[in-house]
Amino acid sequence: MPEGADRSHCLVADVGGTNVRFALAPIDAAGPLVEERAWRLADFDGPDAAVRAYLQAVAPVARPRAGMLAIAAPVDGDEIGMINGHWRFSLAETRRSLGFDHLHALNDFAANAWAVAELDRGDLLGIGAATPDPAAAGSFLVLGTGTGLGVASLRRDLGGRLTIGATEGGHVAFGPLDEQEDALLARLRPRFGRLSYERLLSGPGLTLLHQVRAGGPDLAPELIIGRAAAGEAEAERSVDLFCAILGSFAGDAALIHGAWNGLHLAGSMINALAAPLAKGAFRRRFEAKGRYAARLAAIPTAIVLQPALGLLGAAGALRHQLAENQP
Known part of the structure; x- marks a missing residue:
């Protein structure tokens, strides 16, 4: 790595199963991201090469010495392996190779939860009668496809302290509710055996759901969503079913985590589904919880409109981590 250091900014990354996004963020306080870039995950063998390519493009001389990777993977030690991607790496070895003083990682939806904690209501599009207040004390959930x-929990106590819980809730078993x-x-059990919600509630999941129920070739999720928006009946039925199943899952997740103060839906696919999510099937299934229907009806839900949620959350989590480590 070339000599020189930028100690006023940190590197943040949002590593998904398809793309990796980078930015530089202020290291001492919340502030705007700069130099946002995105590449295909498949173009790199791991984070070392990806970070080097990014920094060579945006900071060839004065480089940050601290970074946070928000990654679509369980993060519970030094060795990190993605579930829906090919990256397998040691965080400590990557830090040494890059010459960073600090390099940390967290689950991508834990990063989303850190970002949600800093949003205001102008960043949210309510679904139903109420919109969550991200600044309030209480328990929240962040969920997205x-x-x-992905699923993460967020709790703010009365003193303003945050507790973020990373989960792998998307891998719980799918529970059908009608014929x-x-x-x-x-149809899908012979192929998968145990069918997780992620198999259905994801980009590839919408493709699978549409192919199974409507037949024909596999279609990209954005094409299905576009056809539904244009009024094509079969695509509309698939998108509506997707939203209904998402509502069921979200309601179950809210019960499991006690997210009584609000549920946030995040991600570019969620934003593309804003209109069908608002049609009603999502909330009906979210609230359809038997003896707990009234309790679920009181939980506000919203779509997060902020497109750089993972990057902002990675920056917030890193600032918290560095502050915690100060003597």
Whole structure:
């Protein structure tokens, strides 16, 4: 790495199953991101090469010495391996190779939760009668679909202290609730055995769901969403079913985590589905929890409109980490 250091900024990355996004963020306080870039994950063998390519493009001389990787993977030690991607790496070895003083990682949806904690209501599009207040004390959930299905919890106590919980909730087993979903499970069980919600509630999941229920060739999720928006009946039915199943899953997740103060839906795919999510099936299934229906009806839900959520959350988490480590 060339000599020179920028100690006023940190490097942040949002590593998904398809793309890796980078930016520089202020290291001492919340502030705007600069030099945002994105590449395909498949173009790099691991974070070392990707970070080097990014810094060579935006900071060839004065480089940050601290970084945070928000990654679509369990993060519970030095060795990190992606579920929906090919990166396998040691965080400590990557830090040494890059010459960083600090390099940390966290689950991508834990990063989203850190970012949600700093949003205001102008960053949210409410679904239903109420919108969550991210600044309030209480328990929240952040959930979203993309290459996979991510879930993280957020709790703010009365003193303003945050507790973020990374989960792998997207991998719990799918539970059908009507004859159409029974038939869907029956069709897919021979292929997968145990069918997780992520198999259905993701970009590849929408492709799979549409192919199974409508037949024909596999279609990219953005094409299905576009056809539904244009009024094509079969695509509309698939998108509506996707939103209904997402509502069921989100309601179950809210019960499991006690997210009584709000649920946030995040990600570019969620934003593309804003209109069908608002049609009603999502909230109906979210609230359809038997004896707890009234309790679920009181939980506000919203779509997060901020497109750089993972990067902002990575920066917030790194600032917290560095502050915690100060003597």
